[in-house]
Amino acid sequence: MNDISLTSGTTHSYLDQLEAESIHIMRETVAECEKTVMLYSIGKDSSVLLHLAMKAFYPGKPPFPLLHVDTTWKFREMIEFRDRRAKELGIDLMVHTNQDGVARGVGPITHGSELHTDVMKTQALRQALDLHGFDAAIGGARRDEDKSRAKERIFSFRNSHHRWDPKRQRPEPWRLFNAHKRKGESIRVFPLSNWTELDVWLYIHRENIPVVPLYFAKPRPVVNRGGVLIMVDDDRLPLEVNEVPQVRNVRFRTLGCYPLTGAVESEAATTEDIIRETLDSRHSERRDRVIDKDGSASMERKKQEGYF
Amino acid sequence: MNMHVSGLANPATLERDAILYNHETKSLLRFIACGSVDHGKSSLLGRLLFEAKLVLDDQIETLRKDSGQLTGAVEDLDFSLLFDGLSAEREQKITIDLAYRFFATEKRKFIVADAPGHEQYTRNMATGASTADLALILVNAQSGLTQQTRRHALIAATLGVRHLVVAVNKMDLVDFSQSAFAAIETDFRKFADRLGDVSITFIPVSARKGDNVVNRSPNMLWYRGPTLLDKLETVDVTPRAANEAFRMAVQWVSRPTADFRGYCGMIAGGEVRPGMEIIVQPSGQRTRIDSIVTADGVLDRAGVGRSVTLTLTDNVDVSRGDLLADAAAPSQVSDRISARIFWMGQGTLSPGGRYHIKLGTASAAANIAGPMHLIDLGQDATITPVDRLMNNEFGLCTLELDRPLAADRYDQNRETGSFILIDAETHDTVAMGLVEDAVIPAVAVTPATDTVRTSIVGKVFVRVARLLGANESHTRSIAKAMSWRATGSLDTFVIGFVITGNAAIAGSIAGTEILTKVALYYCHERVWALVPWGRR
Numbered sequence A: 001m002n003d004i005s006l007t008s009g010t011t012h013s014y015l016d017q018l019e020a021e022s023i024h025i026m027r028e029t030v031a032e033c034e035k036t037v038m039l040y041s042i043g044k045d046s047s048v049l050l051h052l053a054m055k056a057f058y059p060g061k062p063p064f065p066l067l068h069v070d071t072t073w074k075f076r077e078m079i080e081f082r083d084r085r086a087k088e089l090g091i092d093l094m095v096h097t098n099q100d101g102v103a104r105g106v107g108p109i110t111h112g113s114e115l116h117t118d119v120m121k122t123q124a125l126r127q128a129l130d131l132h133g134f135d136a137a138i139g140g141a142r143r144d145e146d147k148s149r150a151k152e153r154i155f156s157f158r159n160s161h162h163r164w165d166p167k168r169q170r171p172e173p174w175r176l177f178n179a180h181k182r183k184g185e186s187i188r189v190f191p192l193s194n195w196t197e198l199d200v201w202l203y204i205h206r207e208n209i210p211v212v213p214l215y216f217a218k219p220r221p222v223v224n225r226g227g228v229l230i231m232v233d234d235d236r237l238p239l240e241v242n243e244v245p246q247v248r249n250v251r252f253r254t255l256g257c258y259p260l261t262g263a264v265e266s267e268a269a270t271t272e273d274i275i276r277e278t279l280d281s282r283h284s285e286r287r288d289r290v291i292d293k294d295g296s297a298s299m300e301r302k303k304q305e306g307y308f
Numbered sequence B: 001m002n003m004h005v006s007g008l009a010n011p012a013t014l015e016r017d018a019i020l021y022n023h024e025t026k027s028l029l030r031f032i033a034c035g036s037v038d039h040g041k042s043s044l045l046g047r048l049l050f051e052a053k054l055v056l057d058d059q060i061e062t063l064r065k066d067s068g069q070l071t072g073a074v075e076d077l078d079f080s081l082l083f084d085g086l087s088a089e090r091e092q093k094i095t096i097d098l099a100y101r102f103f104a105t106e107k108r109k110f111i112v113a114d115a116p117g118h119e120q121y122t123r124n125m126a127t128g129a130s131t132a133d134l135a136l137i138l139v140n141a142q143s144g145l146t147q148q149t150r151r152h153a154l155i156a157a158t159l160g161v162r163h164l165v166v167a168v169n170k171m172d173l174v175d176f177s178q179s180a181f182a183a184i185e186t187d188f189r190k191f192a193d194r195l196g197d198v199s200i201t202f203i204p205v206s207a208r209k210g211d212n213v214v215n216r217s218p219n220m221l222w223y224r225g226p227t228l229l230d231k232l233e234t235v236d237v238t239p240r241a242a243n244e245a246f247r248m249a250v251q252w253v254s255r256p257t258a259d260f261r262g263y264c265g266m267i268a269g270g271e272v273r274p275g276m277e278i279i280v281q282p283s284g285q286r287t288r289i290d291s292i293v294t295a296d297g298v299l300d301r302a303g304v305g306r307s308v309t310l311t312l313t314d315n316v317d318v319s320r321g322d323l324l325a326d327a328a329a330p331s332q333v334s335d336r337i338s339a340r341i342f343w344m345g346q347g348t349l350s351p352g353g354r355y356h357i358k359l360g361t362a363s364a365a366a367n368i369a370g371p372m373h374l375i376d377l378g379q380d381a382t383i384t385p386v387d388r389l390m391n392n393e394f395g396l397c398t399l400e401l402d403r404p405l406a407a408d409r410y411d412q413n414r415e416t417g418s419f420i421l422i423d424a425e426t427h428d429t430v431a432m433g434l435v436e437d438a439v440i441p442a443v444a445v446t447p448a449t450d451t452v453r454t455s456i457v458g459k460v461f462v463r464v465a466r467l468l469g470a471n472e473s474h475t476r477s478i479a480k481a482m483s484w485r486a487t488g489s490l491d492t493f494v495i496g497f498v499i500t501g502n503a504a505i506a507g508s509i510a511g512t513e514i515l516t517k518v519a520l521y522y523c524h525e526r527v528w529a530l531v532p533w534g535r536r
């Protein structure tokens, strides 16, 4: 890490400022809420979030557990990475799966992306939060991800049905967050609100933060479905007649359920390569997510329904 | 949205350090964009990103779909649609909520608070301005300044925004006329002295055509100032007060093991070093900084904006909500605060109202006390006494707290001088507060040493508040009794002299009266001090 920022109180790069603000937000959350959890989705944003949490409470451990909502369709490498990181850092990891959805056999291939996401992700998250009575959930969403996020507050309230009401948002002047809840409400807290995809990669690079290897290009078996490259991660992906997985050098810009996440052809094998690729990219990262294509205003609707 | 890196010196050593050097050393500018509806704010911001080559291909695709312009030159697209958020807003075709945008050039990262123009959403503008270094104010060259323009400029200045950039837009509709531009500048400067200590830059632009947004306009060779992007990239963003005194509100007490006790917070003013003497406020205990702990190691100093954990040399009692301050220049501590209030609640704000206050990391119950004044932003900030503030109004009042808190004046420190009021029933954030003065409590006798007021508003208000303040110390009551008697006795003497025509008689009446009435006035005053009736 950079010596200048360590010894000098005044030369403060913008990454230092973003870091300090995110840490401030996490500390406010635990101080003002009764039971906090950090949503850990294993992706790069979650990796940054976890790293910031370790820094925020150093020399102590973060005073909250991590929660992973497992849809059972995540890439295998994600699950391995998750378990390894939790062990290395010695923090409490909770995994929740919607058992009702599992019993009904809900999956992205049989039920479509929208229903699968709703049952296995949105509803599963609500179940987990209700089950443990968490009143604050820290998540890694960023405002640059889509238009409706751009207007979401850092402390974002959900009613007892976990719905978001964009018309009832509280103003957040200065750094004064109001964590007072109405009955039944819970809070989603977004410490990375003001970070962009590039900021996240620069920070991962600067701080040497481990991320799932799927972000780095490597020969992987994929099938081309309507222009989207889907990785054949296990034998649950039904192949069409005559469809043969091809090995291509690919990586992922975002990670989710493997049948819903498109890979991009790339040579970027290190964080430096990724930063360069991000700088040159002519496309935003969400383009590779199948679920966002369900409709132009769909993300806003999903969020109103309680999607994180 | 990012810009290409260019001009990296040596591609061979482009690894880790070169990339970091280019990006990590960037500074951050937070600015707020505001203006009346239809003056072209969304178009200008969209244009800025497009001209700076920060609009991505898939965003252009979406733009084409959304605007129905499936063919035609990219330059002619309606870039205002880039910044059109929630679907409810899309239906109404207005931006109703504050949205944050991000972009970076080679020099800077920008965080833009995009504030809606309508008066009823002024709270969003005030919120955006609270953290901004610069305000970009849009003016339509055809219609000139509006009441909203003045309002936005006043709000920005009140909230401590140091730089105003007035973008005179739609210059293409006035034939890029220098005199049209000059007329608006003159008009604006007429009320600019109300804005206090801010820098103001005027730039003629066309958001639709791109003139002076990123590239110099060939249509306005008479203009010699910076383009909009030049200005944004070069405006000074160093923390306002390198000479500010050290401040840190304690957020969280870290006790991971029996032998470690650290106080976590973000530095809100000045700089901290090990060995420095600090005072814990409001309790007033003094101690020294032992170490500055971070996950990156122990620091030998840390400045404004850093999140750190401090350990202290003595085992003093410190908890969340306490302020750690430079012992040589502490904050004021009081259970009475006079403040400028921006009221955002649904109903009205009036004396007698009870709220939760959050000031730094401290919370308390606050009671609104009179007198209350309205700062009329439509009327160049004139101040008039009122009995309530309506939604979206700025005013002045006093807050009585259920315990003393430490605070600084807002013009001295934006972080330790600001607070929010929270409604006890709805839990909504209903007001923004800017500390004018922490009124000296009844027990303290030492007056505030630094009473320099920078704003006219501040000066007037503090005087009014002092005159009408309800807390009185005994010494003060006696002093008042004396001064009143001196005035009264002079009056008695003059009347006595006029009636009797005899200076000696008049003098002895007035003389005796001084002694008896000083005592009477003092007793009378103290009895009243015990009667709560009629107080607000």
Ligand SMILES: Nc1nc2c(ncn2[C@@H]2O[C@H](COP(=O)(O)OP(=O)(O)O)[C@@H](O)[C@H]2O)c(=O)[nH]1
Pocket (backbone or CB within 6 Å): B035, B036, B037, B038, B039, B040, B041, B042, B043, B044, B080, B117, B138, B169, B170, B171, B172, B173, B205, B206, B207, B208, B209
């Ligand atoms: N001729 C001309 N029209 C403009 C210019 N800037 C914006 N407009 C138009 O003015 C209208 C309002 O612009 P918009 O950006 O939506 O304004 P906002 O309400 O301030 O965000 C739109 O029809 C724009 O096309 C300009 O520089 N020249």
